[in-house]
Amino acid sequence: MADFQFKIHFLDKKTKARVGEIKTAHGVIKTPAFIPVGTKASVKSLTNAQLAEIGVQCFFVNTYHLYLQPGEEVVNKLGGLQQFIDWEKPLMTDSGGFQVFSQARNNKFGGYGVRVGEEETLCRIDEEGVTFKSFKDGSVHRFTPEKSMEIQQKLGADIILAFDECTYYPATEEYAKRAMERTHRWALRCLTRMSNVKCQMSNLKKQRPQALYGVVQGSVFKGLRKESAKFTGNLPFEGLAIGGVSVGESKKEMINVLDWVIPLLPKEKPRHLLGVGEIDDIFALVERGVDTFDCVMPTRLGRMGQVLKMSNDKCQMTNVKWTMDITKAIYKDDRRPVDKGCQCYTCRNFSRAYLNHLFRSQELLAYTLASYHNLWFLERLLEEIRESIPAGKFLELKQRWLK
């Protein structure tokens, strides 16, 4: 793993926040970093040129979706994800597990592997792996830890994730324990599979190695989370991800999980939080020592006409902090940019009135301009956070944003 390194440059004195960089074969990710999601190998509505302007350092692609379309073989044949999507910077893939399980959770009959009359939920789990039906056409597929490694290897992202069982919420402690233990056994199988791969690769010198992150599970149960943190943290993963914290639990529960888990993780390895990224979350997770985190929030909100702003802006019309609903009639003839202090392409060039018009006209450009702004907004916030920590001003910055 010579290509993969994590360096901590600075530790905050008052919190567990830290500044560092993850070095990959495709370049560096300055941490703490927000990792936007490009589910199907595209950060929705934006070109790579726009992502580069925004300053996106890395993005997150979903293995489940790429497995179904176009298939990992196609991506591999085209030279791997980076070549396929013409993105020369780092990329991250998940294991496919979250989607496999969230598909089942969203099924009207809920639960796992339960048969109700003629109906069957979309996935069935056993010790070996998970059988699931495609959300696209109902065709039957099977993921195992080894299969997830194989797919992610063919996709070729710089950072990949161990195949875990993402526990649904709320789950009983008994179920969460069984799922966690299975996740731990699967973690070992992923490591075995990847160490075989690395062994082969170093012989063949054929392909760039990938950094494998383990995933901590355990639902909202303190004992389980601690057990999972210790177990997973002791395995020879290159980094650690914390899973199962964006599945419906409260923000308080998420913070509890971080407080239990992070002190037990090895300090020298990077920590990724899966699926979290609202403004207040960002401060909470950075404060607790999370290095990277991915979330669909800025692009999904953008496509809904929700543009990000500092919460103390007087023009804010929604109850949700830090967003402004640009589709509201009040902006129909508002000549101001979304955010007058913002230097993004959208704010430098367009009025709220034009964005309002584009959303009301359902013009595709609306989604591009709003997503651009939202990502820019978050990237600038993360820059500020990265600067605030060595300056000893992280808590001051947090207070300014969360007041």
Next chain:
Amino acid sequence: MADFQFKIHFLDKKTKARVGEIKTAHGVIKTPAFIPVGTKASVKSLTNAQLAEIGVQCFFVNTYHLYLQPGEEVVNKLGGLQQFIDWEKPLMTDSGGFQVFSQARNNKFGGYGVRVGEEETLCRIDEEGVTFKSFKDGSVHRFTPEKSMEIQQKLGADIILAFDECTYYPATEEYAKRAMERTHRWALRCLTRMSNVKCQMSNLKKQRPQALYGVVQGSVFKGLRKESAKFTGNLPFEGLAIGGVSVGESKKEMINVLDWVIPLLPKEKPRHLLGVGEIDDIFALVERGVDTFDCVMPTRLGRMGQVLKMSNDKCQMTNVKWTMDITKAIYKDDRRPVDKGCQCYTCRNFSRAYLNHLFRSQELLAYTLASYHNLWFLERLLEEIRESIPAGKFLELKQRWLK
């Protein structure tokens, strides 16, 4: 109209093709020029920065759509179209007439002003103007020549069009004559209204004048077309548009119309053809002396996954000349760019396989990349055409493209 000038730089010796430039207050349009359509004040899926990269010189906005949303008052309050959409180059609006009539034509009961039981067609025409129902909410509106001028004045494009009756196809000669005569009377009312406006403006020195183009109608009838060309060509319009040639008639009929009309139009004024722009059409209309033309084709085809290519490419899979259906399974793992000779952002960076994947995944980026390529392709073709004429090679170029 000091701001508006048309200069002819070169006349082809073998055809009626001509090279020139239209000077407007917002810059120059080199002719012959393709004018992309941005119906609702956005060329679909593309930012202005991308349009500028592509080399778009001017685009076409539909008055009918902007009147309904956000309303001309809003655009005017924001400083006019150019400011509203942050486009510093020339813009053109139509009169609203085409949409008013095409809405009625597309109504299941067809015809104009006909009441069938409780149902009513979407527009009713009288000498004064047209009453129509919004395609959005059924609300009732009325356009007159004066109202169209007023709206277009408030929108503020550099080139605007007289309010005409766009004859449906097929129409009887009797109906086409009545409609043409009404269009002629309306042309005079538009000129009257605009000369009053210009008079006021030159006193107030308040607003930039706009160039008004008259519209030649007469359906597919030689006598009517010639009469309309003579009548409209003799009025003090700044330019002439040819209407009613993209309403369902054949390409042969369109060419007939050009052959009848253009020789009767004043040579010194620019000529615009409304709603035409397929590759073979482009050569036909340039050859006959058309200077500018607008069409939704490249962007609409792009959004459908139809990308433009030279017709002699061996990979072309469709029967339609000059397009390739990038959504077809054959491109699933095709690592080549859409067009290997093309220098556009899409072709420089992405494979057919990635475009295929984006379309199959219904990713918004698909529409952006395909529209970008298609507009780039047409802009380069028009550049080639503009160069070929002074070089005496226009017919040679045509032959190469149409073989």
